[in-house]
Amino acid sequence: MEILWIALLIFDIIFFTDCARGPPRVAQKVAHRQTVRIGRTIKLQCPVEGDPPPLIMWTKDGRNINSGWTRFRVLQQALRIKEVEAEDAGTFICKATNGFGSVNINYTLIVIDDSSAGREGARPPGESEYSSTDLMGKLVRPRFTQPAKMRKRVIARPVGSSVRLKCTASGNPRPDIMWLKDSRPLTPEEVGEGRKKKWTLSLKNLTPEHSGKYTCHVSNRAGEINATYKVEVIQRTNSKPILTGTHPVNTTIDYGGTTSFQCKVRSDVKPVIQWLKRVEPVDESKYNSTIEVGDHRFVVLPTGEVWSRPDGSYLNKLLITRAKEEDAGMYICLGANTMGYSFRSAYLTVLPDPKPPFPPIPSVLPPSLPWPVIIGIPAGVVFILGTVLLWFCQSKKHCSSGAIISAQTLPNGHRQQHRERALSPADKDCIGSITYEEYVAQQQQLLLAQAAPKVYPKMYSDIHTHTHSHVDGKIHQHQHIHYQC
Numbered sequence: 001m002e003i004l005w006i007a008l009l010i011f012d013i014i015f016f017t018d019c020a021r022g023p024p025r026v027a028q029k030v031a032h033r034q035t036v037r038i039g040r041t042i043k044l045q046c047p048v049e050g051d052p053p054p055l056i057m058w059t060k061d062g063r064n065i066n067s068g069w070t071r072f073r074v075l076q077q078a079l080r081i082k083e084v085e086a087e088d089a090g091t092f093i094c095k096a097t098n099g100f101g102s103v104n105i106n107y108t109l110i111v112i113d114d115s116s117a118g119r120e121g122a123r124p125p126g127e128s129e130y131s132s133t134d135l136m137g138k139l140v141r142p143r144f145t146q147p148a149k150m151r152k153r154v155i156a157r158p159v160g161s162s163v164r165l166k167c168t169a170s171g172n173p174r175p176d177i178m179w180l181k182d183s184r185p186l187t188p189e190e191v192g193e194g195r196k197k198k199w200t201l202s203l204k205n206l207t208p209e210h211s212g213k214y215t216c217h218v219s220n221r222a223g224e225i226n227a228t229y230k231v232e233v234i235q236r237t238n239s240k241p242i243l244t245g246t247h248p249v250n251t252t253i254d255y256g257g258t259t260s261f262q263c264k265v266r267s268d269v270k271p272v273i274q275w276l277k278r279v280e281p282v283d284e285s286k287y288n289s290t291i292e293v294g295d296h297r298f299v300v301l302p303t304g305e306v307w308s309r310p311d312g313s314y315l316n317k318l319l320i321t322r323a324k325e326e327d328a329g330m331y332i333c334l335g336a337n338t339m340g341y342s343f344r345s346a347y348l349t350v351l352p353d354p355k356p357p358f359p360p361i362p363s364v365l366p367p368s369l370p371w372p373v374i375i376g377i378p379a380g381v382v383f384i385l386g387t388v389l390l391w392f393c394q395s396k397k398h399c400s401s402g403a404i405i406s407a408q409t410l411p412n413g414h415r416q417q418h419r420e421r422a423l424s425p426a427d428k429d430c431i432g433s434i435t436y437e438e439y440v441a442q443q444q445q446l447l448l449a450q451a452a453p454k455v456y457p458k459m460y461s462d463i464h465t466h467t468h469s470h471v472d473g474k475i476h477q478h479q480h481i482h483y484q485c
Contacts, residue, residue, distance in 0.1 A: 021051045021052070021100065022050065022051065022100050022101075023098065023100040023102065023103065024050035024054040024096040024097065024098055024100075024101065024102060025048065025049060025050060025103060026047060026103060026105060027047040027049045028047045030045055030047065030105060030107075032106055032107055032108060033107075033108050033110070034107055034108070035109075035112060036081075036109065036110070036112070037084070037111070037112045038084055038085060038113055038199075039083055039145075039146070039199060039200075040083075040084050041080065041081065041084070042080070042081050043075075043078050043079070043080045043081075044079045044080075044092055044094070044109070045078050046077050046078055046079070046094035046096065046105055047077055048094070048096040048105070050096070050100070051098075052098045052322060053256075053257075053321070054096035054097055054102070054103075055096070055097055055098070056074070056076075056077070056094060056095070056096050057094075057095045058072075058074055058079045058092065058093070058094055058095075059092070059093045059095070060088075060090055061091055065079065066305075066307055067307045067315045067317065068307040068308060068315075070310050071083055071084075071088075079092065083166070083200070085111070085200075086111050088109060088111055089109055089110060089111040090109060091107070091108055091109075092106070092107040092108075093105070093106050094107075138172060139172060139173075139220075139222040140170075140172035140222055141220075141222040141223035142169045142170070142171035142175040142219060142220055142222070142224065142225050143169060143170060144167065144168065144169050144218075144225065144227065145170050146166060149166050149168075150166055150167070150227055153227075153228065153229050153230060154229075154230045155229060155230065155231050155232070156232045156234055157206050157231070157232070157233055157234065157311060158206075158233070158234050158235075158266075158311075159206060159207060159208065159233055159234065159235055159312075160205060160206065160312065161310055161311050161312035162202065162203060162206060162310040162311075163202075163203050163206065163231060163311075164200055164202050164203075164310075165200065165201040165203070165216070165229045165231075166199070166200050167201075167216035167227055168200070169225065171218075171220045171223075173220050173221060174220065175218045175219055175220040176218070176220065177198050177199060177217065178217045179191050179198070179201050179214065179216055180214070180216075180217065181212050181213070181214050181215075182212045183213075206231075206233045208235065209233075210231060211231055212230075213228055213229070213230050213231075214229045214230075214231060215227065215228040215229075239268065239339055239340075240336075240341060240342060241266065241267040241271045241335035241336060241337055241340075241341065242265070242266045242267070242335075242342060243263065243265055243266075243335060243342050243344045244264050244266050247261070247262040247263060247264055247333075247344075248263055248318075248331065248333050248344060248345075249346055250346050250347045250348075250349075251348050252348075252350075252351065253320070253348065253349070253350055253351070254323070254354075255324070255325075255350055255351055255352060255353040256322050256324075256353070257323050258320065258321045258322070259319075259320050259348070260318060261275070261317065261318040261320075261331055262315065262316075262317050263315070263316050263317075263333030263344070264309075264313050264315050265313060265314045265315075265316075265333075266312065266313045266314075267313075267314060267337050268337070268339075269338070270306065270308070270337075271314055271335045271336060271337045272335070272336045272337070273303060273306050273316040273333065273334070273335050274300060274301075274303055274333075274334045275300075275301040275303055275318045275331060275334070276291070276293065276298035276300060276331070276332040276334060277299050277301055277329060277332075278296050278297070278298050278330040278331075278332070279296075279298060279299050280329075281297075284297060287299045293332070293343075296330075298332065301318065303316065304316065304317060304318075304319070314335075316333075318331065320348065323348075323350045324350065325352075327348060327350055328348050328349055328350040329347070329348060330345055330346075330347055331345065331347070331348060332344070332345045333345075333346075
């Protein structure tokens with residue numbers, strides 16, 4: 001019964017494990033055609049699941065979306081695009097992959113440009129609340145529709161980086177916008193072609209000449225508003241890298257989960273970014289090589305591509321998938337260039353596995369016995385068998401002599417009883433041990449000693465007398481002795 005229970009347990013484990021593990025699959029239906037207005041934010045869902053958890057990668061028109069795409073952010077199961085532009089229209093693919101296969105979710109993104117309708121009732125992004133007033137012809141003074149993105153008015157950027165200045169507004173009638181630098185209007189070439197780009201002023205590959213005050217002037221018949229940015233382009237100096245922001249930060253993750261550490265480095269030249277993990281003294285033998293940093297030893301981890309960001313910094317991520325207990329510990333992001341290096345550490349905590357381990361399945365075969373037991377058991381059996389055989393042989397040798405002695409002591413009244421009794425196998429064995437000559441000699445001695453024959457125990461005989469009368473008148477008398485061995 002116990003073996004049957006173990007077999008059923010193994011079958012259940014294998015069956016349910018095989019059923020659960022497999023390639024990624026789409027958990028819910030999605031609309032493959034998405035529409036968004038310029039300047040808005042959209043989120044493309046990627047509802048996939050699988051065991052093991054799949055890795056998700058997004059592409060746009062065949063190009064991988066990475067951390068260098070400033071307005072794009074890859075979430076756990078979605079892609080978020082902020083401040084959508086006309087160039088964002090295209091084909092997006094979410095590809096989920098694990099060890100068993102992959103699955104794709106395709107999207108076609110359509111970007112609506114309100115300015116394409118001219119002044120025939122069209123409105124810029126963020127003007128939806130005034131749609132009813134457009135029909136009524138009521139005048140509405142211009143207002144900024146995304147003030148939270150305009151709070152930082154003083155911006156410092158290094159040479160070679162880029163910056164985007166936003167002034168998205170709405171009103172009725174639709175307002176006009178004009179950009180000025182140090183009170184001088186910018187040319188259309190400086191602002192960019194097309195109405196869609198006028199709400200955001202993009203300055204790329206900054207030089208010291210880009211420094212100054214940039215003002216957006218928004219107006220219509222109902223009024224006007226202004227917003228001014230101060231841009232300062234900083235000359236690059238030869239110095240060691242600087243880790244900006246708060247990353248990497250201490251992180252806690254569930255057992256088997258996925259997380260990542262980020263490292264943002266500012267450097268005059270493209271730095272080398274490397275991730276290290278501290279090795280405990282008892283675990284040093286597990287690694288082929290380690291390096292010493294301070295009083296501790298670290299192992300160098302594989303590092304992905306270093307991405308250049310528009311603000312002149314560089315970004316790198318360390319991805320940790322299917323976290324285990326041995327993944328916990330201290331991690332260091334090290335940024336270096338020819339002038340020196342900087343580093344920052346963070347700790348990863350992996351929570352215990354909530355699933356209790358399966359009970360150990362006992363082996364069907366018994367565990368191996370020690371050598372003394374293996375040798376002692378056969379030796380004991382041989383000894384017992386030898387003792388029984390020896391006792392049996394000794395009892396067989398003394399059987400015949402005991403039978404003769406017992407026969408001499410029996411009274412005559414019991415002789416007939418012994419004649420009629422059948423011989424047992426033991427009696428036959430005892431009688432069989434006496435030779436014929438010995439038996440004849442014994443019978444002659446009995447006949448001489450007594451008139452009637454004696455019956456020996458364990459030797460049952462039948463002795464009777466026959467009398468014959470012959471023709472010549474003689475009478476002959478003799479005895480017949482019948483014995484059985």
